[in-house]
Amino acid sequence: MALKDLSQGIKISISRSITTSFESYMKNINWDEDKFNLQSFVGEWREYINNHASWYSQVGDEIKADPAFHGELAEKINEVINKILSDKPTQAQMDEITTLQEELGEEYDYSCKLEAKYVLEKLKSELKKKQNN
Structure with missing residues (x-):
């Protein structure tokens, strides 16, 4: 059985788990590509x-x-990351x-869109700190 043979729901969950993990990982390294x-x-x-991923037990x-x-x-990870970075x-x-x-x-x-989300969160946090001082 191959990845393509899994149910559509599991394939979507796999992609979502890659996206969620990538977003968390990049946030942890402050979107510094040199640290990737x-x-x-x-x-x-x-x-x-x-x-945390329900698909893994299925x-x-x-x-x-x-x-x-x-x-x-591995191919799916590369595909999802490339899609994220080109969005x-x-x-x-x-x-x-x-x-x-x-x-x-x-x-x-x-x-990319996901990095912009990170930058927005960072800027909003900095603005909040500045307003509280």
Whole structure:
């Protein structure tokens, strides 16, 4: 049995687990591409699927042990990460980031929608700290 043979729900859950883990991993390294390490990310993803992903318990042990399945998962991880990184920020995100950066006198680079989300959270947190001082 291959990845393509799994139910649509499980395939969607696999993609979602990769996205969730990638977002968490990138946040932990402050979206610093120089700190990105694929093995570290995959380790975090494995921990996530073992502890939090319902799909993992729905896949049989013989499938999990199949090297071909692991190869397909590696391809899926690359596919999902490439999709995330090529998903451009929305105009609303860019406008809000511009406004917050001007207000705070700071500038952050971002290139995808998920990174823009991270930058917005960071800027909003900084603005809140500034307002509370």
